[in-house]
Amino acid sequence: AEDTGLRVELAEEDDCSNSSLALRLWVEDPKKLKGKHKDNEAIEFSFNLETDTPEEVAYEMVKSGFFHESDSKAVAKSIRDRVTLIKKTREKKPPGC
Amino acid sequence: SSLTQVVHSAGRRFIVSPVPESRLRES
Secondary structure, three states: OOOOOEEEEEOOOOOOOOOEEEEEEEEOOHHHOOOOOOOOEEEEEEEEOOOOOHHHHHHHHHHOOOOOHHHHHHHHHHHHHHHHHHHHHHHHOOOOO | OOOOEEEEEOOEEEEEEEOOHHHHHHO
16 A cells, blocks of 8 residues: 555554454554644554444544644544554454454 | 643644654654
8 A cells, every 4th residue: 555654553452352443543654644743652543343444533633632634634544554454464363353 | 731721713622742752753
C-alpha cells in the first residue's frame, strides 16, 4: 500500500474475542503530511470492526486537532489498511484465535 | 502518567502519549 507517513498498529494483542480493537497511530514520516500535526505523539483509540469506519475516526481526529483536514484522507487510509490486514489475519486463524 | 492526555470526541476516547523512543528509531 502507498506509504502515508503514518503508522497504525495494534495497541493490545488481538484476542479475536470481540469486534473491538485497541489501535495506536503515530506520524512516522512528517514530510508526507500536508498540514500541522503533533510529532512524536502516539494516539491510542478503540475501533469496532462492525460499527466504526476509518473515515469517521479520521474525522474525529481532525476535529480533536490531532491532524489537519488536508491529512484526513491519509489518516483514514492508514487505519483502513491496518484494519484490513487484521481482518485477513483473523480469517486465517481458528475461531476465537 | 503526566505524559498521557485523554481527549474525547463524539463519544470516542483518544489517549495521547509520547511515541516510544524505540519506535521512533525504527522509522
